[in-house]
Amino acid sequence: MALEDARHEVDGAFTRTDLRGRSYENAFGGATSFLRRRYSKDLAGVDVAVTGVPFDQAVTNRTGTRLGPRAIREASTLQPFDAPYGWGYDPMSELAIVDYGDLAFDYARTADFPAALTAHAAGVLAAGAGLVTLGGDHFITLPILRAFAARFGPMSVIQIDAHSDLWADDDMDRIDHGTMMYKAVRLGLVDPATSVQIGIRTDCPDFMGFTVIDAAAVHADGAAAAAAQARTVVGDRPVYLTFDIDALDPAFAPGTGTPVWGGLASWQAAALLRGLAGIDLKGGDVVEVSPPWDPTGATAIAGAHVATELLCLYGWTRRAGP
Secondary structure: OHHHHHHOOOOHHHHOOOOOOOOOOOOOOOOOOHHHOEEOOOOOOOOEEEEEEOOOOOOOOOOOHHHHHHHHHHHHHHOOOOOOOOOOOOHHHHOOEEEEEEOOOOOOOHHHHHHHHHHHHHHHHHOOOEEEEEEOOHHHHHHHHHHHHHHHOOEEEEEEOOOOOOOOOOOOOOOOOOOHHHHHHHOOOEOHHHOEEEOOOOOOOOOOOOEEEOHHHHHHHOHHHHHHHHHHHHOOOEEEEEEEHHHEOOOOOOOOOOOOOOOEOHHHHHHHHHHOOOOEEEEEEEEOOOHHHOOOOHHHHHHHHHHHHHHHHHHHOOOOOO
């Protein structure tokens, strides 16, 4: 079996009959769902749904993240052959995962977008599934957090990012990726006292009570120390993890709208995410992957790995075995 299955496996996004198990479809062919999971709107028996939100109308600099979900899915086709390295278990085999497809919205009615996304996320959660979202710009986290807070109460957030996104903006109708976390706090969706921001390396006048582990601290003290501190901050509360790909240094993720030097290396991000094992993750996202600025595809590859690590984190506390 294994690679021999490439002889007959094709278009597993539509043809596979099970929701669990690895895929051995040729990485260079076939329909590109995330990790070759089945595309489905049927959430019966589903543990986690992966969805795309191709929205980039809230950016302050370079556009292109509307193409992020497609690029992340394509990059992920190299991953389903093996269990994710370093975890000791295979979420593809132990979790029933579907690719829920993308959010449908009218690009010309931007004001209607937030409510559409909140309803989309709420529908997944109402079915009892976890949700991992592929962005899209970072504004999308705010409507998603509305759905999570409605179900679980104010969330503890782990935000891995170059920017705090806490710029003051009390006009709750404005759609801006740089103010979304400020609004999430002001709206009571997030408990900043039990939330942490990691990788920050831009100025912020007021961190609003978040614990901040900036990029310099990660470089000086190590990813393991950052993860341990984050686990202490969130405790056993319900957690939402949002990963802005610009948390990575532009050397590792050039394809993003607002790159900032001095960021995390990809190996640091991997160690950080694996060090968070045991948190009560309810869902998460990876955002700001912008393919037009990603000449080698490295940023999309990073985004695909981050999304896979989120699946690993989600499954860690729900595993059947030790």
